[in-house]
Structure formats: structure tokens, C-alpha cells
Amino acid sequence: MVVQSAWKMRVAVGAVAVSAVLAGCDGGGQTAAPQTTVRDLDSIVVFNVCSELSDEVLREVGLDPATKRVVTDPPTGPSTWRVCNWKPLDDRYGSGNRRVGVFSTSHTLAETRAKEGLRNVRSTKVADREGLVFSESSDPDSCYVAFEAEQGMFEVHVGWLSSSGARAGELCDMAARYASELEPHLPE
Template sequence: MRSVVVMRAVVCGVVGAGVLAGCGGTEEGSAGPVTTARDPDSVELFNPCRGALSDEVLMSVGLDPATKGVLTDPPGGPSAWRVCDWMPIDDRYGSGSRSVSVFSTSFTLDQARQKESATVIGETMVNSRAGLISKEKSDRESCYVSFEAEQGMFEINVAWLSTEGLHIGDTCEMASKYAAALEPHLPK
């Protein structure tokens, strides 16, 4: 079942990257078009997959470090996305089998608002950072809480690991709580 979630997250990430990449505009001038969007692949990202979130931090927010799954983490150089997920230790934010993903990206909150494959549910604050809550139109079972960062943004996603079984709790409420708990451990 975990492979279904991993594949879904990879597809969403790739689709999201493609959609977000098209969010920049151009300006016509005498020298020709000039892109107003920055190159998301040129930003060095915080890497949640390689120990930047310590085992102690993960356990303090209720995640089991031993269950880490790497969704996308290129071996070197800049990348527009670095994404890892973990399983909860307990049911503090609802029961049922689910994963919690940390997306580190150079894309911005404004670009996330314009993402055609997502439905923005609302604006929010994640501690002191501006953010938004959204769901993928193709996957209403999971929820993303995105919040600003100098590198672009972070997204915390909570997703059920299977479509079967008991799903107790709202994924957006859970994602909001995980985002608030993880935010102090992520770079501004």
C-alpha cells in the first residue's frame, strides 16, 4: 500500500513542478521576451531527507524516523524539490494509516496559489509565516499546508496510505498541526 502513496506523491510532485514551472510570465520589450519568474532549479534547498530534521525533532512532532521514505532527493546540486515522508508514531492527530510528507521547494506560495491542479481551501498562518491550505483536485483524501520560506516554501502533506480501512480525522487539520510543529525546525 505504501508504494501506492509513494507513486501518488511522486506523480503529484512532478505534475506540480510542471504546473508551477508555467506560472511565470514574460514581458515584451525591445530586446524580446524576458522571464519574470526565477529559475526554481537554481536554488539550493533545505534537505529534509538527509538528517536536517533530526530523529529527536521527528519524534517530538510524532513521526517515526525509522519509517522515512524518500520521494525525491537528487544526489547533488540544486533541485526544485526535495521530499521525504514518515509514518506517525501514534494517533495524536487522528487514527488510521497515513503518511506525513515534508516538501522543500524553491517554488513560492504565490505560485502554489496559481497551481491549476489544486484547490486552495483557504489562507492560513503557520506560526508567524503566511501560508495556505490546499488539496489536489485528483486526490481529495490528502491535504497540503504550504508556508513561505526564503528558498520558496515548505509544504506539509498528510495522506492516507490506502483507500481502504478506517479514516478518522481531517487530513487538513492534521497537516496544519504537523506544519505548526515542524515550522520552528525549518529555515526561515
Template sequence: MRTAFVSPRGAARMVLAGMVVAGLVAGCSSGGEAPKTEGPSGKSTNGERTVEFNPCTELSDQALRAARIDPASKDVVTDAPTGPVSARVCQWNAVGGPYFVSVSSSVYTQDEARKNDKLTGFRDVQVGPRAGLIYQDKADEDKLRCYVSLPAAQGMFEVTVGWRYGEPMTRDRCELAIQHAKELEPHLPK
């Protein structure tokens, strides 16, 4: 039997991209046509919803540093150059911890996340002026990741903390995700 080696960083990227792109899509296939709207939030292209805010390019280095995230460690998980895009995701290394922080901008909503049977452990949390939602992926048996979503006009933003595989877990991932979400929230559009 042959096995392939995937680095921890590569595995984290694949899991995160799969969660955002496939997981939320599975939870939001309600049928019907996407709403046709115009303007800076909820932009539509040929009837398909698309995100406007790009965390990969629009979160400033200053905002990242204030949240104790290393701007130089940016890793683009998904950021299609053209056409309708349902999610854009970038991740960075946390300063002072063996974990990464990712920020996704998505057309999907918190209600769609709640309906996704691949997610579990839903809890409400206040993040600045927004009603945040905490959850985890059922497939993450080691509980290495925790997600905090924030509502937005386009759908939602998701701040994720992912512990590096093989590192001893010394802090609660969800508490870290909440903390980073609170630090980043003022820099995310409503």
C-alpha cells in the first residue's frame, strides 16, 4: 500500500478549503435562484452571489499585527482571480503560538452554517456589535480547529484558529478564535 505525505501546513490548507468551499455548500443547497442584488455588498454576477471583501488583500498589516498575526506569513487558501466567488480565504501564523489564524469572506450565512450537518457545537457569542457563532467541524476528531463566524451584508466572515498538528495543545482553540475575531471585527465591513 502506498501512502502520500502531506505536510501539516498542506493538510491544514486542504481541510480549511474543504470546510469553506464544500462544507458550507453542502449546508446551503436549498435550491432556487440566488438573489440578484447590486452594490458593494451582496454583488451578483450572472445571478450568482459573489463576495466583495477579500481578506487576502484588504486586511491591512496594521490590523493583522494588532490581532497578533504575522502579516509576512500569509498563505492564500482560495482567492479566485475572476468571476463569481463564494469564498476567499487567507491564513497567517499567530505570533507567539503554534497555530494559524484564517479569515474567510463568504456568501454563505450563519443560518446556512447552522443547517450544515457537518458542523457541531454551535454556541452564540457577542463579537463587538455582531452576533457571532462558534462551531467546529465534526470530522475534526482531534478538535484542532474552531470557527467563529460574524454576519455581514454579503453573507458572513469566518475567523478560524487551527492548532498545528503535533504541537501540544496548551490553549482552548475556541477562546483563541473568539479573541482574534474580536480583534479583527472592527476591520471587517458590516
């Protein structure tokens, strides 16, 4: 009776082991690839803010297309960052002594949250997209508003051009306003 119980136990354990092996196979006997959520940042083609934001859109949000400065915009293929900035056309959000940068990236809000050197980090919404407002310890004269996108995220940056000109207005408020006005022109 003890031998028969031991045999039944081995059969049961063997059946469980076979079931576990078969669960890892697809219908053809091949081992199924594990599900992964790792993104290959170098293969994602991000929206090109330098060439795909029209002059009309830039003027509509108060930026001067003639002042475009390319920070990074590789000529072809995928890129983890595409960044351009412009000077404002007017003083609708404070002093004209500033630049407004628009960043398009395959990086995410979660990565930004984990980044060292950020300060004054707080959650926000840009339209219906989750976002963050923050500044960087290395650049205290600027503020960023980042918001999610399928490609990763977009960031809008406002910073003073120089330490000597007029400084009116709060940078994070300006960045939030520009982000809000640019958001409808950026892909989900």
C-alpha cells in the first residue's frame, strides 16, 4: 500500500512537470517566447518637432519660426531625441528674454521621474495626458513640462537666455501654457 501511494505520488508529480513544460510551448512543440515590455529606444522613430511643427503652428502658440535653433535632429532614421527651440514672438507669457524648447523622445515619464538631479517635481495633466513639471539642479534658470505619448513623451522647456535681461513671469507657468497650446499639434 505504501509502494502504491509512492507510485501515485510520482505519477502526480510527473504530470505536473509535463504540464509545466507543455505550458511553455506553443502548439508546434516550440518553446513560446516570454512576453516582454522592454522597449528598444533606438528603433522608435519619434515625431520630428524640428520639421513637423509647421510655421503656422509655431506662430499660433507664440513662437517665432525664424529663430529656430536645432539642438539635435539626426538627418535620418530612429533617434531617441529630437529637440529644437525658438524665441517667443511676443510677451504673452512674460519677458521675451527666453527660449522655448520642444523635445520629442522615446524615453518615458517613468524614466524622467527616476532621473537624478531633478527638483520641484510634481504631477500634472496636459490636456488628458499624464505629465510632470520639474526643473534640473544643473539648470536652475529653466523649467520643463513633460507629458506622455505613445512614442515615449514630449517635453516643453522654458529657460532664460541670459542672466542680464528682464525676467518677468514664472518659468513653470510659461512652460505649462506652451505645453498646453502645443499638445493638440503633437501625436498621441
